[in-house]
Amino acid sequence: GQQVMQIPQYQHVQEGEDFTTYCNSSTTLSNIQWYKQRPGGHPVFLIQLVKSGEVKKQKRLTFQFGEAKKNSSLHITATQTTDVGTYFCAGPGSGGSNYKLTFGKGTLLTVNP
Amino acid sequence: DTGVSQDPRHKITKRGQNVTFRCDPISEHNRLYWYRQTLGQGPEFLTYFQNEAQLEKSRLLSDRFSAERPKGSFSTLEIQRTEQGDSAMYLCASSLLAGGQETQYFGPGTRLLVL
Numbered sequence: 001g002q003q004v005m006q007i008p009q010y011q012h013v014q015e016g017e018d019f020t021t022y023c024n025s026s027t028t029l030s031n032i033q034w035y036k037q038r039p040g041g042h043p044v045f046l047i048q049l050v051k052s053g054e055v056k057k058q059k060r061l062t063f064q065f066g067e068a069k070k071n072s073s074l075h076i077t078a079t080q081t082t083d084v085g086t087y088f089c090a091g092p093g094s095g096g097s098n099y100k101l102t103f104g105k106g107t108l109l110t111v112n113p
Numbered sequence: 114d115t116g117v118s119q120d121p122r123h124k125i126t127k128r129g130q131n132v133t134f135r136c137d138p139i140s141e142h143n144r145l146y147w148y149r150q151t152l153g154q155g156p157e158f159l160t161y162f163q164n165e166a167q168l169e170k171s172r173l174l175s176d177r178f179s180a181e182r183p184k185g186s187f188s189t190l191e192i193q194r195t196e197q198g199d200s201a202m203y204l205c206a207s208s209l210l211a212g213g214q215e216t217q218y219f220g221p222g223t224r225l226l227v228l
Contacts, residue, residue: 004155033216042204042219043156050214088155099144099210100169101217103155 002027004091006104014112019076021107023089030092032065032072038085079111115139117220119205125226126195133191134223138207145188146217147180148204149173156204162188195227
């Protein structure tokens with residue numbers, strides 16, 4: 001079945017440092033979605049990327065979808081304590097299962113003030 | 114608040130008891146999902162409804178689990194004869210399929226602890 005892998009599993013940074021998490025799928029994806037889950041919270045949708053090579057920015061967050069549509073990355077510039085949480089990527093199934101999201105294990109980001 | 118709501122937020126039960134969770138999706142959303150999340154893992158798909166029809170059940174969903182969405186609005190997830198391995202966060206999400214795209218919005222989850 002489809003597998004989605006994320007690295008690193010954990011990342012601890014000093015406030016102001018940059019952070020990047022990487023996501024790789026075992027299959028080509030029609031789109032990739034990113035979610036953020038704060039400690040004790042639930043996944044909150046951040047963004048969806050659809051096109052090959054697409055790059056989208058949300059303030060200090062930059063999301064990229066690979067040319068082959070099998071990998072993606074999330075980069076945060078100048079982290080703040082409010083960025084703390086687990087960042088998940090998720091890809092839909094193929095064909096008739098495109099509603100079913102497969103999530104990576106996530107990258108837990110902690111920020112030292 | 115017009116987001117996805119879930120009830121209860123926390124449930125502690127003894128092994129062997131039955132539990133039922135409720136999810137109220139965003140009102141115009143026709144798709145509803147149940148996921149399970151354990152510590153250190155991403156959400157895992159359990160089942161999916163389009164309107165009132167349950168269209169897929171994961172292999173993770175043993176015959177002790179049943180989900181319903183009787184009028185295409187709220188949904189319930191029941192676990193019979195709970196086991197300690199059922200302890201997890203149960204997340205509900207809803208979406209509206211439009212133009213071939215959809216975004217799943219998650220509720221706050223029900224955290225289940227089976228003693």
